[in-house]
Amino acid sequence: MRVARALGAAVLLSAACLAAGAGAMGEKGRSRFTVEHIRETSARPFAEATAAFEARLGRHDPVPAATLAQGAAPAEVRAAIEKMAGPSGFMIFAKQDHGTLLGLVGPRRKVVQYVVGNPLFAVEMTRHDVGAALYAPLRVLVYEPEGGGTCVEYDLPSSLFGRLGDPQVDAVAADLDRKLADLVATSLR
Structure with missing residues (x-):
């Protein structure tokens, strides 16, 4: 029974x-889908590239969104979130110095993982398919390869969100592709 x-x-x-x-x-x-991975490299020194990357990002603060549960007006919360975005439209949710952790098993390296996004971009997708929350915010890895310079890697947003098969989500994801490519290209110049 x-x-x-x-x-x-x-x-x-x-x-x-x-x-x-x-x-x-x-x-x-279970389902399977293909993700397109992007890897961009530059001779620009790591410290300069990461500084340029971060300069185009705002900083995420969870407090304004949390006030919605306490009755804050959606328009006020939206305005507060809009102010957090950097020139790229994205903001940093987290920054992990993975290179220092490598010191646990060998030499340290210059490797930083960023979690970037924008809650307003995310809700434009999750309003159509809540499954989009699996991929927002996005992860970007910035590191110094052997020989110097900088390498930036990320999974193309449209390939992640494309799994959902929703044209409205796809439109936002295509815009994220452009914004992320511009952010990376500007940082590596």
């Missing part, structure tokens, strides 16, 4: 996910 109830609940949950727009999943709730 318990197995029948559990199976019935799983069927209902699957039907609810499909009805909510989660899309059809493959066998065992």
